[in-house]
Amino acid sequence: MLRLSFLVCVALPVLLWSAYLFGVAEDQYHSELAFSIRSEEIASAAAGILGAITQVSGGVANDAEIVNEYISSRAIVEEVDAEVDLAGIYRKPAFDPVFSLGGDSRIEDLTDFWNRVVHVSYENRSGIINIRTVAFTPEDARRINEAILSSSNALVNRLSEQARQDAIRYAAIDLDEAEANLRQQRQQLADFRAQYHIVDPEADVAGQLGVLTALQSELAQALVERDMLLTYVSEDDQRVVQATRRIDAITARIAEERTNLGIGGEGVNIADVVGEYEGLRTDLEFAAAAYTQALTNLALARAEGRRQARYLAVHIPPTLAQESLYPQRWLLIGLAGAFLAMAWGIAMIVYYNIRDSR
Structure with a gap:
């Protein structure tokens, strides 16, 4: 009983499978292909400090991974089929139902069969895609x-x-935004000058401070002259009276000049005006630098567009086989025998356990 079941369940199927592999299955030949995707790095030195600050990097999928997925997809099956007639190639054997393509095969069936005969491997470290195709x-x-x-x-x-x-x-979008920002900053600076009726508050304040400094120096000199007069004449002397009037006039002028430093009238602080002007000027300079950088980036992008940034580097061109290596008959026979023997052994164990328990 045990020997008969082994012959029927293991030996006979393996014998029939061997007869099919050696008597019916057609020889198959393979072709090797290996390539990788290379890309030229865009030089970032011209981008400058501003470009390093404003650059935002977005994650993109690796090109080699995209191509790797593409080679196993329906899209490439349709393209290759249109070029070499895959259905005609894989229906060549007169009778080989296991390893050939069926007669009525749709694109879905052809895609499944494609993934049986086209083996793709991708090396993450080197980025090389290896392809082995069997026909x-x-x-x-x-x-x-x-x-x-x-x-x-x-x-x-x-x-x-x-x-x-x-x-x-x-x-181009960055350039438009930078140009709009530059126009806005220029308009804000123009509005500031129109509001305070001044072109450069810093220069104007520097001029007024110069006048104030000169008046203070003149006041000090007038005070010294009056003190000298008082050393040998009385305060009622006409010369002392004139010196005192001169001092009062200079003091009044100094007070008026100090009042004039509040540009635009009462309630306006010179520090606030100068601070606002410096802020507007800084924003304008930054906007101008950003516009220059955006203009440079657009020129670089157009220059990069004139050359090929990505290209396919072939490491192993499609090879032509000299002898058939497929199907791997002895390997397939061994795998079939091992699987059937394991299934038969499990079935026998279950059978005898059930029989002994009764």
Whole structure:
């Protein structure tokens, strides 16, 4: 009983599977392909300090990961099928239902079959994508890999073009915003000058302070002259009276000049006016620097747009196989035998446990 069940459940299926692999299954050939995505780094030295402060980096998916996902997608299956007729290539065997494509296959079935015959591996550290494609002739396998390479290169070019357009568009938006801000700061400075009827408060205050300093010096000299007169004449002397009048006039002028430092009339503090002017001037200088930087960034974006920032670097071009390595018949027979033997052993254990428990 045990021997018969083993022969029926394990030996016979493995024998039939071996007969199919060696007698029916067609030889398959593989083609290797390896490439990576390279991108030129944009020099940031011209961006300056302001660019380093205002730069915002956005996370983007790695180009190689995008291409890796693309190679396993329905989109590339449709593109490659239109170029090399995948259905015709994988229906070549007259009778091989296990390893060939079925007769009535939709795009979904073709995509599933594609992922069986096109093996993609991605090395995270180096960014290299390795592709091994299997077909029933060496030429077909290489043709499919060449089509994969062409479609991947077209995708990289589209990604690069989109990145260039986005960079120019965002740089143009930044320039418009910087220009609008610069116009606004200039208008605010013009409104300030119209309000206080002064072009440069700092220069005006410096001039008034110069006048005040000269008056104070003249007042000090007049006081000394009067004191000298009082050493040998009385206070009723005409010369002392004139000196006192001169001192009073200078003192009144100094008081008036100090009042005039409150630019614009009463209730206006000179410190507040000068502080407001300095703030407006600083904002204008910053806006002008930001506008210059935005203009530079737009020029850099347009310059980068004239050259290819991303490109596909081929490390191993599509190869042409010299001998068939697939299907791996002995490996498939061994796996089938091991699986059937394990299933048979589990079934026997369950069977004898149930029988002994009765």
